[in-house]
Amino acid sequence: MTWLRALRQVVRSGLTIEEARLEPLLALRTAVGVAIVIGPALWLASPAYAASAALGAYSAGAATFQRTWRPRKVIALGAGAGLALSTFVGYLAAGRLATFLPLLAVWAFAAGMAWAVGSTAGIVAATTVGSMLVTVTLPTSVGRALEHAGIIALGGVAQALLILLFPIRRWGAHRDALADALAAVADYARRLRHDPTALFDPEPLMTARDAAAVTPSQARTRPPVLHGPRGLAERIRPVVAALADPDVGAPAEGPGRDRARELLDAAADVLDAAARSIRRGTPAEVSPESTDALRVDEEHEVLEGPARQDAERLVELLGEALEIARCGARGRTPAPPGPVNAQFLVRPTMFRLVPVVVRAVRPELRRDSPVFRHAVRLAAVATLGYLIAARLPVGHGYWAPITSVMVMRPDFHRTYARAVARLAGTLAGVALATGMVRALGPDAQVFGLLAVVSAGLSFILNRTGYAYSQCFTAAYVVFLLGMGGQAWEQTVPERVVLTLLGGALAMLAYVVFPAWETPRLPGRLADWLAADGRYAAAVLRSYAEPTREHHADLRRALLASREARAAWQETYDRAKQEPVRPRGLTSREAEEAQEALKGFDRAAMLMESHVPRDGSRPVPEAERLAEALEADTAQAAVDVREHRNPHWARVEEALHVWEGAAAGDGSPVVRRGVEMQKQALEDLATAVSRTPLERDVGSAREEQRVRAAAAEEDDGSGPAHRGG
Numbered sequence: 001m002t003w004l005r006a007l008r009q010v011v012r013s014g015l016t017i018e019e020a021r022l023e024p025l026l027a028l029r030t031a032v033g034v035a036i037v038i039g040p041a042l043w044l045a046s047p048a049y050a051a052s053a054a055l056g057a058y059s060a061g062a063a064t065f066q067r068t069w070r071p072r073k074v075i076a077l078g079a080g081a082g083l084a085l086s087t088f089v090g091y092l093a094a095g096r097l098a099t100f101l102p103l104l105a106v107w108a109f110a111a112g113m114a115w116a117v118g119s120t121a122g123i124v125a126a127t128t129v130g131s132m133l134v135t136v137t138l139p140t141s142v143g144r145a146l147e148h149a150g151i152i153a154l155g156g157v158a159q160a161l162l163i164l165l166f167p168i169r170r171w172g173a174h175r176d177a178l179a180d181a182l183a184a185v186a187d188y189a190r191r192l193r194h195d196p197t198a199l200f201d202p203e204p205l206m207t208a209r210d211a212a213a214v215t216p217s218q219a220r221t222r223p224p225v226l227h228g229p230r231g232l233a234e235r236i237r238p239v240v241a242a243l244a245d246p247d248v249g250a251p252a253e254g255p256g257r258d259r260a261r262e263l264l265d266a267a268a269d270v271l272d273a274a275a276r277s278i279r280r281g282t283p284a285e286v287s288p289e290s291t292d293a294l295r296v297d298e299e300h301e302v303l304e305g306p307a308r309q310d311a312e313r314l315v316e317l318l319g320e321a322l323e324i325a326r327c328g329a330r331g332r333t334p335a336p337p338g339p340v341n342a343q344f345l346v347r348p349t350m351f352r353l354v355p356v357v358v359r360a361v362r363p364e365l366r367r368d369s370p371v372f373r374h375a376v377r378l379a380a381v382a383t384l385g386y387l388i389a390a391r392l393p394v395g396h397g398y399w400a401p402i403t404s405v406m407v408m409r410p411d412f413h414r415t416y417a418r419a420v421a422r423l424a425g426t427l428a429g430v431a432l433a434t435g436m437v438r439a440l441g442p443d444a445q446v447f448g449l450l451a452v453v454s455a456g457l458s459f460i461l462n463r464t465g466y467a468y469s470q471c472f473t474a475a476y477v478v479f480l481l482g483m484g485g486q487a488w489e490q491t492v493p494e495r496v497v498l499t500l501l502g503g504a505l506a507m508l509a510y511v512v513f514p515a516w517e518t519p520r521l522p523g524r525l526a527d528w529l530a531a532d533g534r535y536a537a538a539v540l541r542s543y544a545e546p547t548r549e550h551h552a553d554l555r556r557a558l559l560a561s562r563e564a565r566a567a568w569q570e571t572y573d574r575a576k577q578e579p580v581r582p583r584g585l586t587s588r589e590a591e592e593a594q595e596a597l598k599g600f601d602r603a604a605m606l607m608e609s610h611v612p613r614d615g616s617r618p619v620p621e622a623e624r625l626a627e628a629l630e631a632d633t634a635q636a637a638v639d640v641r642e643h644r645n646p647h648w649a650r651v652e653e654a655l656h657v658w659e660g661a662a663a664g665d666g667s668p669v670v671r672r673g674v675e676m677q678k679q680a681l682e683d684l685a686t687a688v689s690r691t692p693l694e695r696d697v698g699s700a701r702e703e704q705r706v707r708a709a710a711a712e713e714d715d716g717s718g719p720a721h722r723g724g
Contacts, residue, residue, distance in 0.1 A: 001576070001578065001579050006578065007579075013413065014416075014418065015465070017465050017468065021463075022460055023460070023463075025169075026064075026168055027462075029162050029163070030062075030455075030456070031453070031455050031456030032162060033061055034057040034451070034455045034456075035452040037056070038448050038451065038452060041053040041151065042444060042445070047444055049147075050483065052152050053151045053152070053154060053155050055155065056153060056156055057155030057159060058476070059083055059127045059130075059131065060079040060083065060156035061076065061159050062459070063075050063078075063124050064159065066119070066120040067119070067173075069174065069210065069211050069347070070350075071218070072163045073159075074160075076156050076160040076163060077156055077160045078350060079124050080152065080153045080154075080157060080160075081156065082125070082128045083127065083128055083131045083156065084152045085128070085149070086131050086132040087148060088145050089103065089132070090104075090131075090132035091145035091148065104129075104379075104383055105382065105383045107128070108375075108405065109378065111125035111378060112371070112374045112375025112379065113361050113375045115375075115410055116360045116361045116371045117361070122410075126378075130405055133382070133402050171222065171226065174212075175281070178211065179278045179279035181208035182233050182272075182321075183271065183275040184200075184201070184233075185233045185240070186271035187268070188237065189268040189271070190265070190268045192240055192243075192264050193261045193264045196244040196245055196246050199598050199602060200237060200605075202566075203566065205234060205562075208230045208233070209559075212226070212345050213344075213347040215347050216346075216349070217349075225277075225324070226278075235317055236267065236314065236317050236321070239310055239313050239314045239609050240267055241602070241606060241609065242306070242609035242610065243307060243310040243314060244260060248606055248668055248672045249307045249310055250303060259302050263294075265290070265293070266293035266294055267314060269286060269289075270318045273321075274324050278324075294315050294319065306668060370410045370411065373410075373513060373515040374410040376513060377408060378404075378405060378408055381401065381506060382405055384505065385400040385401030385403075385501070385505050386400075388501065389501070394494045394497065394498065396494055396498070399494065399495060399499060400499075403422060403503055403506070404505045404509075407506050412515075412577065412578050412579075416507055417466075419503035422470050422499060423500060423503050425468065425470025425471040425473070426496060427496060428471045429475040429476075430475070430492045430495050430496060432471070432475050433454070433482075437478065437479075447482040447483040450479040451479035454473075454479060458473045478492065518578050518580045520575075521571060521575055521584060521590055522585055522641055522643065524564075524567055524568040524572070525568060525590070525593055525594075525597075525640055526640040526641040527564045527568070528564040528565055528567070528568045528597055529597060529640060529684070530564075530633055530634050531560045531563070532565075532600050533629050533637075534560065534561070535557040535558055535561040537557075537629045538554040538557035539554060539611065540607070540623070541622070541626045542608075542611045543607070543611065543618075543622040543670060544618055544619055544621075545618050546612040546613060547614060551611070551614070554611070565597075568594070572594065585688070589687050589688060592687035593687040593688055596681075596683035596684035596687055597680070597684060599679070599680040599683065600676075600681065600684070603672075603680060604673065606669065606672065606676070607674075610669040610670070622658075624654050625654040627650075629654075632646075632648050636648070636685075645688070655674065
């Protein structure tokens with residue numbers, strides 16, 4: 001992609017209104033938290049203290065809107081404590097550049113490394129850098145510094161108390177994640193009615209699993225309805241896929257196909273009803289037609305063989321989902337199948353996060369890590385921006401480094417899009433606030449009220465686009481400074497100039513010290529291939545020796561495969577938006593390899609749907625194929641990473657033995673799955689294998705294709721771009 005085209009996409013993305021459900025009650029509660037600390041501080045103390053209190057309450061409130069599964073009150077308290085600590089330490093060192101700049105660099109680097117833990121940790125940590133830079137009032141003593149830090153922490157406490165006293169849709173995010181997983185499987189069942197070989201994106205199931213991890217205190221208060229349905233969705237997914245497949249399930253045409261479509265439609269209806277029940281916390285009704293479709297007539301059932309097994313299994317699973325949908329969240333939810341003492345997915349408490357953070361950060365401390373490079377950029381830009389702004393003939397020079405810190409992300413596209421969005425939002429916000437300041441005149445109480453209103457509007461628009469929430473954030477800052485007696489003629493031009501400077505520094509830093517995702521594509525593809533090989537081998541071993549241990553290994557391999565696929569998808573989506581030439585894989589090769597591995601995933605999933613239960617008759621021949629698959633995919637992963645052509649000699653030899661074995665002929669599901677895996681591996685080899693001449697020609701063709709696509713977009717004749 002050319003730089004011009006990438007920048008056009010950046011501008012479009014930064015100014016796009018995102019479709020998201022607004023949460024006005026949450027925004028109102030958070031704005032009230034800002035109000036209840038500004039008012040008393042303004043009345044009892046001074047505008048400077050009120051500004052410090054507002055900083056803590058606003059930033060802690062904004063942190064609770066991040067996507068996290070921990071209780072919001074814990075996030076508010078943690079954010080308030082971090083803001084207070086950074087402010088106190090910053091106040092102590094702010095008197096001299098020789099002490100403040102090293103502290104700022106180290107703190108910013110640590111905040112950048114916090115992205116290794118997750119996006120919420122990275123964003124909250126960046127906010128603490130911003131609070132360190134804000135010199136609302138420079139204290140003259142340690143006592144004054146402690147006072148300001150305490151007031152900032154009080155803002156976080158106020159937000160936590162409001163969350164505790166006025167809970168809004170408790171467990172709402174967890175309910176949505178589980179409901180989205182069930183709805184995704186319902187949508188998959190509907191698509192299978194028309195496309196029997198449709199693929200399934202496991203991201204909703206991964207999100208639901210992440211949401212299911214709770215701390216011990218959360219486990220004691222979690223609603224019963226959030227305990228079991230996720231596993232139900234996991235078990236239904238391969239069954240509907242096997243039922244719809246014309247080679248291992250229902251026939252392609254005739255009464256059997258009609259019956260399969262009827263069951264798939266009923267599955268979608270029941271799963272949607274269960275999703276609605278979980279999301280809303282109310283019982284849901286299922287149509288009588290769907291209920292009738294779930295009755296299996298032993299004498300007149302048209303499905304036979306594996307298809308009939310799939311139908312019976314699906315009816316059994318849908319019966320559980322139907323019971324969940326009818327019980328609803330307010331009634332007694334049926335207990336999920338499995339051991340009574342089954343352990344929940346454990347999430348460490350805030351006090352036990354240190355070892356988790358250390359384990360997450362340690363692998364990222366290397367030069368080629370995007371998180372490490374982001375941390376270096378953050379530290380360099382924060383200190384450089386502070387130095388440049390300090391030399392300019394303007395006040396509030398901290399706005400420039402704050403802008404840089406708040407817009408910078410570990411990837412190119414989001415950094416540039418947020419820089420554009422922040423500038424546009426700032427221009428609109430200061431223009432709006434300036435007009436109101438000029439019309440109303442200096443009045444601290446009125447400005448405090450307008451600051452609270454602006455904060456509430458910023459919270460409401462938090463998920464509709466960064467530019468639109470930033471508009472009211474900029475207005476909030478103008479009103480806050482007006483409350484402190486700052487003249488708009490001074491603050492408004494400075495705000496615009498320093499925001500432009502900070503955004504430019506953030507964008508320039510990525511050019512000077514980038515962390516492009518495009519060169520990482522072969523490595524991510526290799527990781528996905530190796531994980532898929534282990535997953536497919538685990539499925540085959542469950543046929544070779546159906547034991548509980550092998551079934552547990554299968555589950556672990558499936559989760560690892562999903563994580564590798566998600567890592568590939570994230571890298572692939574980011575790489576498509578970068579203005580760099582393909583390295584190792586062209587975009588077409590990456591797309592073809594991706595489709596091949598998705599087909600490989602689907603083949604393993606079809607075989608997983610018929611894995612024998614514990615104690616069933618083993619299939620010894622499957623062990624040899626499992627070993628061959630795992631060995632060849634592991635070696636192929638090394639070949640892909642080092643830009644060599646992969647080969648499947650062990651797999652071909654094991655398949656030759658398998659095809660001649662009677663056990664292989666006796667299982668059509670396994671035979672079909674093995675054939676699909678063989679074809680998928682061949683497609684993958686075709687996608688990534690090239691001679692040196694083909695690599696040169698392919699690179700030239702890729703450049704021509706990119707130029708042609710850019711020309712089509714300039715003419716308005718190309719296809720609409722779809723973001724990753």
